[in-house]
Amino acid sequence: MTEAPRTADTLTTADPPQEAAPQRRGRRIMMTPTELDAFLAAQRTCRVATVGPDGTPHVGALWFVWDGTALWLYSITRSKRWAQLRKDPRIAVVVDDGQEYGELRGVELTGRAERVGEAPRTGEPCPELEAPERSFAEKNFGLAQMPHDGRHAWLRLTPESVVSWDFRKIPS
Secondary structure, three states, rough: OOOOOOOOOOOOOOOOOOOOOOOOOHHOOOOOOOHHHHHHHHEEEEEEEOOOOOOEEEEEEEEEOOOOOEEEEEEOOOOOHHHHHHHEEEEEEEEHHHHHHHHHHHEEEEEEEEEOOOOOOOOOOOHHHHHHHHHHHHHHEEEEEEEEOOOEEEEOOOOOOEEEEEEHOOOO
């Protein structure tokens, strides 16, 4: 009688522990904090992943601004993203750039999104939003003040995890 092949589902406690292979290349290609800040300051578009009630992921593009500690997202309040985040605040965001393989670089930030200010945003005074709104308006609209349309509101992601890569650092 032959033994069935073992998979992760069939391993028992008697099996010796498996050691993960070290990710040497990952450390070599990760961005430094200064590189990460500069990269996020220069980029405009991110992809935001949320989780539906049945566990199905939803991904959509948004403009953002980075303040050095948090990613600020200006989202339509009647969107699928907004509805999902109200029920489950877990979020993953990817910002990436590059055309050729050796140019690829990016950042994945994960954590929980929190709503800041009124929703939808109409421009009521909110000291916490002064800096992000000024930066966002300047970066994305070329304006000194944030235009408010009564359809969007702010989400702040203070990342619990940040993973970065810069393939330009791979020796050729």
